[in-house]
Amino acid sequence: MSAPVAKVAREGAEGGSRRLILDTAARLLRSGGYHQTTLREIAEAVGIRKASLYYHFASKEEIVEEVVNDGVRFVHEAVVAALAEHAAASPHARLEAAIRAHLTALHGHGDYTSASIKVFTFGAMPVPDSVRQVRRAYGEVWRGLIAELQQAGAIAPERSPEALRLFLLGALNGSTDWYRPGRFDIAELAQEFAALIAQAG
Amino acid sequence: MSAPVAKVAREGAEGGSRRLILDTAARLLRSGGYHQTTLREIAEAVGIRKASLYYHFASKEEIVEEVVNDGVRFVHEAVVAALAEHAAASPHARLEAAIRAHLTALHGHGDYTSASIKVFTFGAMPVPDSVRQVRRAYGEVWRGLIAELQQAGAIAPERSPEALRLFLLGALNGSTDWYRPGRFDIAELAQEFAALIAQAG
DNA sequence: GTCTATAGGCGGATAGAC
DNA sequence: GTCTATCCGCCTATAGAC
Numbered sequence: 001m002s003a004p005v006a007k008v009a010r011e012g013a014e015g016g017s018r019r020l021i022l023d024t025a026a027r028l029l030r031s032g033g034y035h036q037t038t039l040r041e042i043a044e045a046v047g048i049r050k051a052s053l054y055y056h057f058a059s060k061e062e063i064v065e066e067v068v069n070d071g072v073r074f075v076h077e078a079v080v081a082a083l084a085e086h087a088a089a090s091p092h093a094r095l096e097a098a099i100r101a102h103l104t105a106l107h108g109h110g111d112y113t114s115a116s117i118k119v120f121t122f123g124a125m126p127v128p129d130s131v132r133q134v135r136r137a138y139g140e141v142w143r144g145l146i147a148e149l150q151q152a153g154a155i156a157p158e159r160s161p162e163a164l165r166l167f168l169l170g171a172l173n174g175s176t177d178w179y180r181p182g183r184f185d186i187a188e189l190a191q192e193f194a195a196l197i198a199q200a201g
Numbered sequence: 202m203s204a205p206v207a208k209v210a211r212e213g214a215e216g217g218s219r220r221l222i223l224d225t226a227a228r229l230l231r232s233g234g235y236h237q238t239t240l241r242e243i244a245e246a247v248g249i250r251k252a253s254l255y256y257h258f259a260s261k262e263e264i265v266e267e268v269v270n271d272g273v274r275f276v277h278e279a280v281v282a283a284l285a286e287h288a289a290a291s292p293h294a295r296l297e298a299a300i301r302a303h304l305t306a307l308h309g310h311g312d313y314t315s316a317s318i319k320v321f322t323f324g325a326m327p328v329p330d331s332v333r334q335v336r337r338a339y340g341e342v343w344r345g346l347i348a349e350l351q352q353a354g355a356i357a358p359e360r361s362p363e364a365l366r367l368f369l370l371g372a373l374n375g376s377t378d379w380y381r382p383g384r385f386d387i388a389e390l391a392q393e394f395a396a397l398i399a400q401a402g
Numbered sequence: 403g404t405c406t407a408t409a410g411g412c413g414g415a416t417a418g419a420c
Numbered sequence: 421g422t423c424t425a426t427c428c429g430c431c432t433a434t435a436g437a438c
Contacts, residue, residue, distance in 0.1 A: 017403080033325055192365070
């Protein structure tokens with residue numbers, strides 16, 4: 001992964017202001033969405049003036065784009081890592097691990113991931129190409145996993161893998177709407193969801 | 202249903218301008234969401250001046266609230282009607298009919314329903330009490346149907362009905378993100394989805 | 403790197419003529 | 421019922437001092 005490395009290098013050179021701005025933007029985007037979140041709010045929360053943001057970023061779009069892509073990449077990497085850890089497990093166990101990783105990344109780790117969902121679910125903003133690519137790459141992970149499950153017989157051969165993938169991701173991302181830390185347990189939710197769409201084994 | 206009757210009566214008295222405004226607002230809200238949709242846009246699309254909207258509505262919130270509630274009520278009534286039509290069918294067939302009705306109402310009939318999803322999914326606006334009530338009432342329909350399926354044995358007794366309901370509605374409403382009229386068939390999608398979460402029978 | 407100041411436009415909303 | 425005119429505040433973005 002070369003991007004994170006480059007990013008860390010850049011941060012070292014400029015004292016992390018850029019990261020601070022992105023962190024703050026992520027938090028505000030998560031609760032407010034694209035249009036409600038203003039540069040004034042971000043600047044205020046960071047503790048600088050609105051105009052100073054333009055030293056670090058060329059536009060609001062650029063800030064949002066970076067937050068959103070970071071969020072999707074974070075979920076992507078978490079799911080890939082979970083699948084690698086469960087490489088030897090049963091297909092059903094791998095599915096459950098992937099779902100658990102997705103939900104954990106979405107709800108347990110920072111604002112970037114939730115902000116991603118909130119901002120680019122629906123076309124609330126003109127979706128940049130980079131975002132489209134990052135999303136597509138993540139979609140491929142699930143396409144592969146579902147194909148694997150179907151080949152292993154954990155999903156019936158007559159089920160449409162594409163419909164299944166869209167339903168599943170929709171349901172997982174929709175959890176930003178109703179999930180609350182105290183009221184649900186992510187591991188249990190993952191178990192429930194996995195049981196819905198694949199046979200145990 | 203007394204509300205629609207009252208509404209029709211009102212419309213007769215004022216020439217349908219009110220309905221025209223709501224129709225237009227629904228269309229814009231569907232594609233733009235709450236914050237992106239402005240009174241100026243609505244007025245322009247209707248063909249009147251911004252200020253004239255205030256003769257018909259007290260505020261932007263009032264317009265949005267009415268669109269959203271109409272949308273949810275439309276889906277609610279469609280699903281209830283479908284269940285009534287399939288009163289004698291098997292639990293699985295009733296589930297499939299309900300899913301098909303939800304998806305059809307969501308995608309096949311106007312902008313109100315999609316606007317509802319788009320606007321109040323996430324808390325993009327301060328959710329009025331009336332909206333909360335209308336949503337809750339619709340949620341009850343699914344709670345009842347899922348309980349029925351579980352009692353009939355079409356859903357395993359160890360499945361959490363609440364997790365299942367949230368998964369189901371999240372997946373269905375998420376379809377506003379990817380569903381396109383030519384590329385998917387609603388009846389097929391309903392069949393796929395019903396097969397996913399309940400045993401045939 | 404951050405500041406002040408400002409440009410130019412759009413947001414919702416109101417007053418009052420017709 | 422619709423209009424013109426206007427208020428006031430916030431928006432993104434830029435210019436230029438420090």
